[in-house]
Amino acid sequence: MKASLAVLIAGGAQIEIEPIDIGERVYKSGHSAGITPDAWDSLRRTKVFYKAPITTPQGGGFKSLNVTIRKSLGLFANVRPCVAYAPFVKTDHPGMDVVIVRENEEDLYAGIEHRQTDEVYQCLKLVSRPGCEKIVRYAFDYARAYGRQKVTCFVKDNIMKLTDGLFRKVFDEVAAEYPDIEADHAIIDIGAARLAAKPERFDVIVTPNLYGDIVSDIAAEVAGSVGLGASANIGAQCAMFEAIHGSAPDIAGQDVANPSGLLMAGVMMLVHLGQTEAAERIHNAWLCALEDGVGTPDIAAEDAAVGTQQFAREVIARLGQRPKTLAPVSYEPDARPIEVWTPQPKPKALKRLVGIDVFVHSNEEPDALAGRLQACLNPLTELKMITNRGVKVWPDPMPETFCTDHWRCRIEAKPEKALNKAMLVEILRNMVLDGVDFVKTEHLYEFDGERGYSLGQGQ
Amino acid sequence: MKASLAVLIAGGAQIEIEPIDIGERVYKSGHSAGITPDAWDSLRRTKVFYKAPITTPQGGGFKSLNVTIRKSLGLFANVRPCVAYAPFVKTDHPGMDVVIVRENEEDLYAGIEHRQTDEVYQCLKLVSRPGCEKIVRYAFDYARAYGRQKVTCFVKDNIMKLTDGLFRKVFDEVAAEYPDIEADHAIIDIGAARLAAKPERFDVIVTPNLYGDIVSDIAAEVAGSVGLGASANIGAQCAMFEAIHGSAPDIAGQDVANPSGLLMAGVMMLVHLGQTEAAERIHNAWLCALEDGVGTPDIAAEDAAVGTQQFAREVIARLGQRPKTLAPVSYEPDARPIEVWTPQPKPKALKRLVGIDVFVHSNEEPDALAGRLQACLNPLTELKMITNRGVKVWPDPMPETFCTDHWRCRIEAKPEKALNKAMLVEILRNMVLDGVDFVKTEHLYEFDGERGYSLGQGQ
Numbered sequence: 016m017k018a019s020l021a022v023l024i025a026g027g028a029q030i031e032i033e034p035i036d037i038g039e040r041v042y043k044s045g046h047s048a049g050i051t052p053d054a055w056d057s058l059r060r061t062k063v064f065y066k067a068p069i070t071t072p073q074g075g076g077f078k079s080l081n082v083t084i085r086k087s088l089g090l091f092a093n094v095r096p097c098v099a100y101a102p103f104v105k106t107d108h109p110g111m112d113v114v115i116v117r118e119n120e121e122d123l124y125a126g127i128e129h130r131q132t133d134e135v136y137q138c139l140k141l142v143s144r145p146g147c148e149k150i151v152r153y154a155f156d157y158a159r160a161y162g163r164q165k166v167t168c169f170v171k172d173n174i175m176k177l178t179d180g181l182f183r184k185v186f187d188e189v190a191a192e193y194p195d196i197e198a199d200h201a202i203i204d205i206g207a208a209r210l211a212a213k214p215e216r217f218d219v220i221v222t223p224n225l226y227g228d229i230v231s232d233i234a235a236e237v238a239g240s241v242g243l244g245a246s247a248n249i250g251a252q253c254a255m256f257e258a259i260h261g262s263a264p265d266i267a268g269q270d271v272a273n274p275s276g277l278l279m280a281g282v283m284m285l286v287h288l289g290q291t292e293a294a295e296r297i298h299n300a301w302l303c304a305l306e307d308g309v310g311t312p313d314i315a316a317e318d319a320a321v322g323t324q325q326f327a328r329e330v331i332a333r334l335g336q337r338p339k340t341l342a343p344v345s346y347e348p349d350a351r352p353i354e355v356w357t358p359q360p361k362p363k364a365l366k367r368l369v370g371i372d373v374f375v376h377s378n379e380e381p382d383a384l385a386g387r388l389q390a391c392l393n394p395l396t397e398l399k400m401i402t403n404r405g406v407k408v409w410p411d412p413m414p415e416t417f418c419t420d421h422w423r424c425r426i427e428a429k430p431e432k433a434l435n436k437a438m439l440v441e442i443l444r445n446m447v448l449d450g451v452d453f454v455k456t457e458h459l460y461e462f463d464g465e466r467g468y469s470l471g472q473g474q
Numbered sequence: 475m476k477a478s479l480a481v482l483i484a485g486g487a488q489i490e491i492e493p494i495d496i497g498e499r500v501y502k503s504g505h506s507a508g509i510t511p512d513a514w515d516s517l518r519r520t521k522v523f524y525k526a527p528i529t530t531p532q533g534g535g536f537k538s539l540n541v542t543i544r545k546s547l548g549l550f551a552n553v554r555p556c557v558a559y560a561p562f563v564k565t566d567h568p569g570m571d572v573v574i575v576r577e578n579e580e581d582l583y584a585g586i587e588h589r590q591t592d593e594v595y596q597c598l599k600l601v602s603r604p605g606c607e608k609i610v611r612y613a614f615d616y617a618r619a620y621g622r623q624k625v626t627c628f629v630k631d632n633i634m635k636l637t638d639g640l641f642r643k644v645f646d647e648v649a650a651e652y653p654d655i656e657a658d659h660a661i662i663d664i665g666a667a668r669l670a671a672k673p674e675r676f677d678v679i680v681t682p683n684l685y686g687d688i689v690s691d692i693a694a695e696v697a698g699s700v701g702l703g704a705s706a707n708i709g710a711q712c713a714m715f716e717a718i719h720g721s722a723p724d725i726a727g728q729d730v731a732n733p734s735g736l737l738m739a740g741v742m743m744l745v746h747l748g749q750t751e752a753a754e755r756i757h758n759a760w761l762c763a764l765e766d767g768v769g770t771p772d773i774a775a776e777d778a779a780v781g782t783q784q785f786a787r788e789v790i791a792r793l794g795q796r797p798k799t800l801a802p803v804s805y806e807p808d809a810r811p812i813e814v815w816t817p818q819p820k821p822k823a824l825k826r827l828v829g830i831d832v833f834v835h836s837n838e839e840p841d842a843l844a845g846r847l848q849a850c851l852n853p854l855t856e857l858k859m860i861t862n863r864g865v866k867v868w869p870d871p872m873p874e875t876f877c878t879d880h881w882r883c884r885i886e887a888k889p890e891k892a893l894n895k896a897m898l899v900e901i902l903r904n905m906v907l908d909g910v911d912f913v914k915t916e917h918l919y920e921f922d923g924e925r926g927y928s929l930g931q932g933q
Contacts, residue, residue, distance in 0.1 A: 059873075059874075086864070086865045086875075087865070087872045087874065087875070088872070088874045089872075089874040089875055089876045091876070107566045120863055120865075120876075121863055123599060123633070123634060124633055124864075125861075125863050125864025125865075126633060126634070126635075126864055126928050127831075127861075127864055127882065127928060128634060128635065128636035128637060128927060128928040129636070129831075129916045129917075129918070129919075129926065129927045129928075130636055130919065130921060130926030130927065131926075133603075133820065133822050133823055133825075133921070134602045134603045134604060135600060135601070135602045135603075136600075136601050136602070136603075136636045136637045136640050137598055137599060137600055137601075137636075137637065137916075138599040138601075138634050138636065138637040138638075139596055139598065139599070140582060140596060140597040140598070140599055141594060141595075141596050141863060141864075141880070142594070142595050142596075142597075143593045143594045143595070143863065143878040143880070144592075144593045144594075144595075145593060145876070145878060146863070146878070149876075171684070171687075174582070174583055174585060175582060175585070175587060175597050176585075176587065177587035177588070177589055177595045177596075177597065178587060178595045178596065178597040179597075181595050203687075203688060204687045204688045204690075204691040205691055207666065207688045207691065207692055208688075208691035208692045208694065208695035208696075209695065210670075211669075211670030211671075211692045211695060211696055212670075212692075212695040212696050212698075225630070226688075228630075228662075228663045229662060229663045229666045229667075229685075229688060231663075232663040232664055232666065232667035233666055233667045233670045233671075233692070235667065236667035236668065236670060236671040237667075237670055237671050239671075250874060251874070251876070252874050253874065358876075361592065363592050364592055366592075366835075372586075372588075376825075402584075402586075404579055404580055404584050404600060404602065404605070405545070405583075405584025405585055405586055405600075406545045406546070406579075406584075413546045413547070413548075414518075415518075415546065415547045415548040415709060415710070415711050415712065416545075416546070416548055417548045417550070417579075417604070417605075417608075417710070417817075419602040419604060419605070421600070421602070423586065436906045436912075437903075437906050440899060440902050440903045440906055443899050443902070444896075444899045444903075447895045447896050447899055453895075453917075454916075454917045454919070455914070455915055455916045455917060456914055456915045457588045457596075457913075457914045458588075458912075458913045458914060459588070460589065460590075460913070462589060462592070467588065467589030467590075468587060468588045468589065469585050469586060469587040469588075
């Protein structure tokens, strides 16, 4: 951190520094989240967090501080530029210059999991319209602010038609408002494969949390620059800037670590703060150092390698120079921080309850289970199907279907009949009396007349 | 298909062929699944399906036939070898020889989705113990049968501790039964990145459905051999073998398509049937053809390219030869098909109900919502927390947390108090009376004294 700050200040950054102590020492002093209330106050006041790599102690119930900070401060966008620096840093993809914009709060990473039966475990993938809209708008605003040509959306909407379908739909809606930026999409599997093999094809990629986690690591790895990479975590109120590599406790404090990741995070921070002149000067000086073969032991030839502090001095010595082989960087002189879009309240849809999926823990055969469930219904409702792991097993099962002890039983209102929650609760009460071991429910709704749930396979 | 079958038969395959018609023509004749009852009968009788690429017509509610067949016949394992054929097929990774064993039935691909509120959509990720055990055992059995050294497990169990944690736990248990095979694991993001950049490090990879979808495409792409790749879909009763490329309707029937993918699928089928001698002869003859620069227009130089049927004749002409540059293939002469493990019933755990997560659609502030919920409880229960997208918002919210209209409200039995389902139903009934718009529930259980649900962030 010392080395990076020295370069930032020498480069003309106008920053006041308020140091806070987080991580291992704080964990061990009894703050199980690794951060003190004073440190939270400081972050809230300063709104910009320039973070050194930290260590979450293994075991002992310590929570990941990165996740805590991201979630608590609402840092919804993870922005990771992945750039090749060939021939100075080895890569198969010299022309690569991709920015991954990853949604950072939703998706499976909400971590809501339930063991449901002896055999079956569940995790919820949750996606919200404002969450999709915030990240997609940020990606397009980023593309505009940084002079990028194209934004590509990666989802799996051919399988997850509602959740990933929502992300894709929001992407298409927002893209229409940015006619100056090309919009493109790929199914995540094919997209990830193309990114791995031909990353030069991509510019900005926007994608939900889990996919973003995977593709941002792929992009950094094939660029060859994991050790030099930085990322920004952007929220409506606060932002955090950090290197993408870990804390490497084995070499910490020995003056051998490469400060480039943290320095590039500092450059992202300066751009975020609108200090683009200093950012450009420092970024170009750093590229000059790379070109001149200046590097810490991780990237430089053994006899040419320098220490962390010396590397910083070498960058400082090149302030004002521009690279000759690598493309010089330029940032708009009057750039203003990207304004984070604030979700607008939308009119509420007309919601109609049309049924319920009841999930049952049972070792019975589907026919027997169906009979018991039917006895619990009221005359307005009917059992439509039972599935096991998404495959229909009642009525008309396939003999080859392997069944677990976890059954999804879909109960719907009969045609033309109206349903209400009181009836559903009554049906559940009957199930309790009849010893049906239900473990979860999902209501089935129509929103403005449109079905809000997927059909069963074969339904 | 004609070309591939000609090679298989010339190579000594002992097969009786029972052709079935599936796909576009069948869809259009009125079978919305693209397959007739007679065809199902044939598949059940013959148990082995050698499938040409087919087209699912766009729109019109046609279901993907691949998904239908996979799910209906319980084809739980997707096996995809990804091999580099340098220098005859261009690749950055000449030494690559990876097999992806992908779980094929579970995970998010069960496709169970529910729109829950105006803003929030959900997909269920479901993972079962027997499902994990089947695929992991298949991967280790495969490694043994094919003389492979190492199986690597890709999951994200640092985030999804219950679901991916189960997969990882089963992997570790099963691995201990195969001391002759090295067991290894990687977090999916880092694993995918390494696979993209240094695939030579991997041997067999076993992974859940979604990750498998992504990494099998990455592996095929970086091997450079998507057009030559094949995959097997294995079930307890049936198996299906196919090329990994699509149906390419624009070139079908013009004698220019590369039959290699389908031919290699045929070789996989022969090995599966125990006809390893024929498989070895055909596989090596095909490698010889590659070495000799024989190829259809997609891989050969323009003036050297041959048609589909001629390519087949060239392979047949080389039957009995072994490649000189590429490594010759050998299959155990007395190999028997891998026996699919049958899940064994396990003792049921002692399950104890300790609470319920009630998910509420509301535009209220968390404090107001908490007050209303508390009024619905009985004296044995208490409201422990409310989260929004997994972030705790009651008690002690962070001011920066962005909230959607979807609240997860955790109700638990007070210490030392016993809970039953009748009480939960009573609480839900109170919510109905009080106008609390709950849209789903998840019961909280302990299994043999172990917590069967994740804690909320900050809980």
